[in-house]
Amino acid sequence: MQPHRRAAWHAYLAVATQLLPALRRAALDDVALSEQFAALSEHLAAGRRWWGVDGERMSAIAARADAMHHCGDHTGAAVLLRALAVRLFAISSSIPTASCDGRDSQ
Numbered sequence: 001m002q003p004h005r006r007a008a009w010h011a012y013l014a015v016a017t018q019l020l021p022a023l024r025r026a027a028l029d030d031v032a033l034s035e036q037f038a039a040l041s042e043h044l045a046a047g048r049r050w051w052g053v054d055g056e057r058m059s060a061i062a063a064r065a066d067a068m069h070h071c072g073d074h075t076g077a078a079v080l081l082r083a084l085a086v087r088l089f090a091i092s093s094s095i096p097t098a099s100c101d102g103r104d105s106q
Contacts, residue, residue: 001092004050008091011043011058015085023069023078037066051091058084 001009019036040062048055065080 004047005092007043007047007050008088011040011047012085012088012092014040014043015081015088020078020081020085023074023081033069037062037069054087054091058087 014036019033019040022033022036041059044055044059044062048059051058061080061084065077065084068074068077068080
């Protein structure tokens with residue numbers, strides 16, 4: 001798997017298997033959720049060099065979801081995270097993306 005796809009896959013897994021489930025039980029473990037948002041930010045920062053504008057946009061979406069969570073809007077945060085997961089999955093697969101115009105970078 002190419003590095004940009006691998007990075008997107010790992011970020012997708014962080015959202016789908018860790019962050020969204022943690023958000024569903026946010027009232028139970030707010031510290032763990034904050035740690036998951038921080039981990040997602042790290043995943044996105046690691047892939048930003050390959051994703052161009054997509055990376056900046058996804059980082060902004062994650063930051064907004066985190067802010068919404070802190071304001072108590074867990075539903076809105078989940079909606080943003082699900083949209084982010086869809087984009088990360090698309091980048092990790094062979095579906096053409098805005099950042100690579102459908103061409104493999106290698």
